[in-house]
Amino acid sequence: MVGLDRFNRNLETLLTSNDYLSAKVKVRNLKDQAQKTSVFSIGSFTTDMNSYFSSLKKNRPDLYEIFEQAHREIIGILIRRKTGTGAVVD
Amino acid sequence: MIFPLIFQLATQADQTAADIADFRARFNVPPPNFRFYDQNDLRSIVQYLRRRGASDISASEIRILPAQAVAASRLAVRGSFTLPHDSVRLLDSVQPLVLVIPQRHLNRLNQLSDQDTQLGMTTRGLHLSNNNLCLLGADDYASSARVHLERHEIGHFYDDLLSGDSRLLITDIYGADYVIPKRSWVTEGLNEWGTARALNEVRYYKYETLAITLLEHLVGAASIRSARTTGDFREVQGLVDRIGGVGLFEQFIGSENGAEAYLTLRRGVLGRSGFNSVAFENDPLVASLLTMNQPLARPLVPHRSRFEYTDVAQESESIETESAQHALDEALGSYAPSLRNQFTPSDRSRILTQANREMTQLGDFVLAVAVALPKIRPDLAIEQEILDWSSEDAPLLGPLSASELSRLRDLVRLTPNVTVSQNNARYEQAMEVVLNIRTRRTEDLRLTHVSNVISGYCNQNQVEPPPQAELRSLGRRLLERDHNLTLDELTDLSLEEFRFTYPVLAITAESNRFARNGIFATTVILDGEELVRDPRRGRQIYEREMAHLTGGARSVICGSRESAQLNNVNPIPSSNAPLYCAELIGSSIYARLLGGDVLTAQNLIVYYQRDLRAIVVERPSDHASVAFFEEGNQISEARGFRNLPLIRGQSNPAITSDEMLDLLTNAYRLGFISDLALRRLQIWDNISVRLGRN
Numbered sequence: 168m169v170g171l172d173r174f175n176r177n178l179e180t181l182l183t184s185n186d187y188l189s190a191k192v193k194v195r196n197l198k199d200q201a202q203k204t205s206v207f208s209i210g211s212f213t214t215d216m217n218s219y220f221s222s223l224k225k226n227r228p229d230l231y232e233i234f235e236q237a238h239r240e241i242i243g244i245l246i247r248r249k250t251g252t253g254a255v256v257d
Numbered sequence: 258m259i260f261p262l263i264f265q266l267a268t269q270a271d272q273t274a275a276d277i278a279d280f281r282a283r284f285n286v287p288p289p290n291f292r293f294y295d296q297n298d299l300r301s302i303v304q305y306l307r308r309r310g311a312s313d314i315s316a317s318e319i320r321i322l323p324a325q326a327v328a329a330s331r332l333a334v335r336g337s338f339t340l341p342h343d344s345v346r347l348l349d350s351v352q353p354l355v356l357v358i359p360q361r362h363l364n365r366l367n368q369l370s371d372q373d374t375q376l377g378m379t380t381r382g383l384h385l386s387n388n389n390l391c392l393l394g395a396d397d398y399a400s401s402a403r404v405h406l407e408r409h410e411i412g413h414f415y416d417d418l419l420s421g422d423s424r425l426l427i428t429d430i431y432g433a434d435y436v437i438p439k440r441s442w443v444t445e446g447l448n449e450w451g452t453a454r455a456l457n458e459v460r461y462y463k464y465e466t467l468a469i470t471l472l473e474h475l476v477g478a479a480s481i482r483s484a485r486t487t488g489d490f491r492e493v494q495g496l497v498d499r500i501g502g503v504g505l506f507e508q509f510i511g512s513e514n515g516a517e518a519y520l521t522l523r524r525g526v527l528g529r530s531g532f533n534s535v536a537f538e539n540d541p542l543v544a545s546l547l548t549m550n551q552p553l554a555r556p557l558v559p560h561r562s563r564f565e566y567t568d569v570a571q572e573s574e575s576i577e578t579e580s581a582q583h584a585l586d587e588a589l590g591s592y593a594p595s596l597r598n599q600f601t602p603s604d605r606s607r608i609l610t611q612a613n614r615e616m617t618q619l620g621d622f623v624l625a626v627a628v629a630l631p632k633i634r635p636d637l638a639i640e641q642e643i644l645d646w647s648s649e650d651a652p653l654l655g656p657l658s659a660s661e662l663s664r665l666r667d668l669v670r671l672t673p674n675v676t677v678s679q680n681n682a683r684y685e686q687a688m689e690v691v692l693n694i695r696t697r698r699t700e701d702l703r704l705t706h707v708s709n710v711i712s713g714y715c716n717q718n719q720v721e722p723p724p725q726a727e728l729r730s731l732g733r734r735l736l737e738r739d740h741n742l743t744l745d746e747l748t749d750l751s752l753e754e755f756r757f758t759y760p761v762l763a764i765t766a767e768s769n770r771f772a773r774n775g776i777f778a779t780t781v782i783l784d785g786e787e788l789v790r791d792p793r794r795g796r797q798i799y800e801r802e803m804a805h806l807t808g809g810a811r812s813v814i815c816g817s818r819e820s821a822q823l824n825n826v827n828p829i830p831s832s833n834a835p836l837y838c839a840e841l842i843g844s845s846i847y848a849r850l851l852g853g854d855v856l857t858a859q860n861l862i863v864y865y866q867r868d869l870r871a872i873v874v875e876r877p878s879d880h881a882s883v884a885f886f887e888e889g890n891q892i893s894e895a896r897g898f899r900n901l902p903l904i905r906g907q908s909n910p911a912i913t914s915d916e917m918l919d920l921l922t923n924a925y926r927l928g929f930i931s932d933l934a935l936r937r938l939q940i941w942d943n944i945s946v947r948l949g950r951n
Binding site: 176179192193195213214218224236249254257 | 308309310366367368369370373376377378380381382383384385386387406409410413416417441442444445461462463464465513514515516517519520523538543544547623624743745746
């Protein structure tokens, strides 16, 4: 099927691009920071984090689509840090 | 592989046995702290949601869907789990409670501000662990996605109830069982796959679902359902590894996101017996996935790849078929969107010929055109690079100068009778210039960033920053260690390197920062070591002095006015009421009060409910003080507080005002807190009533 072939090819190219790799590092760092950031800095961290993902969604929707789940996972981590209860955000 | 190595540490036999037992236990009974709400618990639900961030939600805004309205969804989702006979009754006896709430409250619960939503961020649903609430946003619920969303969130509830979201069980290469953390994309992928399979349509988490759909084609839906139910993926692992080789499943399941996982698995099984690629391609779920947005508008070709292929002699053979021209149009549109109309028919024909030759090595037409184009029209290829620079790099690296542009265009100017190989050499030379400019400016940008971070930190904390030249050399040292540091990483490392290289300056800055927040150092001993430049020695000095500084700060915050004077430190100003009250309590609360909150008993209780899990009351000598800490003892122990079990609050987020007052009354009766302290907290009246009553 041509559609799937093209999809796979495009995905392969996207995942080797510099933009993807730098977004991946950034997202990994955000996840790490979400675990470590002081409970009193969560407010500002959340603002910065959401602003990063907003801009990714606006400028590179193709990349955001890949990292959308990670974005929601980070929000879940923050909810757990703040409330002591885990959460699955959709 | 790194992944198994990381988790080898957690594979001790006893731990594994305990984990397996835990899986089994959760398989048959809900965890003890699982809370089941029903339709009559509206008041508790409102309170619960308010505590979790929807602070102004009211009961009238919550719509609880009747059980019969979600029965079909519940049964459908239940069908995507494989349960032993004796557990089916359990699952029938516990039911999700599906709530529809206004979007703004859902966004608030999901940590999105109004600004985020204005920027296009949105959420659809939420399931908070350890209870049966499934929250749906009113916007999505009103759309055609209603059933899909409902089933997706109910799926999370069952996941939470049955196998938990955190771990999965596989075997290591020696066949021993071990438990690894379950990546959240796996949870989402399994859940959306279950929902999408039943409804024949994917709506959320495209890549995660695609990865699990591919897995389904390898191991069958029944194995996946069973693994999803119990968290035991050993059978699935065995089936995948049999097709793609040992370790493939672990590599797949350890991928960072769904897109990587899908490609990893696809590469591993493509062409292997046991994988029917035609059936996969014809799967209606895959077709549904492909109708969602296609990834990538323009392929990003690594520059070096253009020079790594054998030179080919120029040819004028043309391929004029309609489909070839159409494919070329598409490829040129991807690679050189702004210049696609500048290619003459002769250029197009030569590029097509060259691309067909490149195809033998590259196997991808778009990539082949990207490689062929500079060999035929290096001038247009470099023009595209210049345009890309303007759109992507200029904001950070600054625009190319006029002389740089003119040099680049001179390098690739076309002359008659130039061979493909000569063109390629010109293009390569021009790209070398572009890369040099980029490298030089990137380094300059990073060095400036390091200088700015350190200078900003120094200025903010009222110390003179070191000279710019020294800061740039500090930055070079960092970049020599790792050329690939991002700006964010550089920010952290710059401050660390600064602290260890200039410990005296850093300690002074930190001391000033503490003082600005009303915390004064008792002793900061600098020992005249200003000339230290050895980072290892600097680190020792910095850490030793910081220990003094934070020790002093604690004694001020947690000690009394008198003890502050006794220790010859500045007491916290009494003119500021919140600060004055803060003298009584831990630095964490103190930090919050600086935000302008007024400390009242109610606030304390709110803080407790919102953020904190334990109350610790301390009586150092003649003075009582109260500190609140996060759950667990690490923080309080690290700060030297005694934990007094008699009056420590239960880890119960639903503690009420009455319970809090009981706690403090008890503390007073046991002599751990003075009436003065309670008066300052403005709750003495309440306490005295309780004392009289008792």
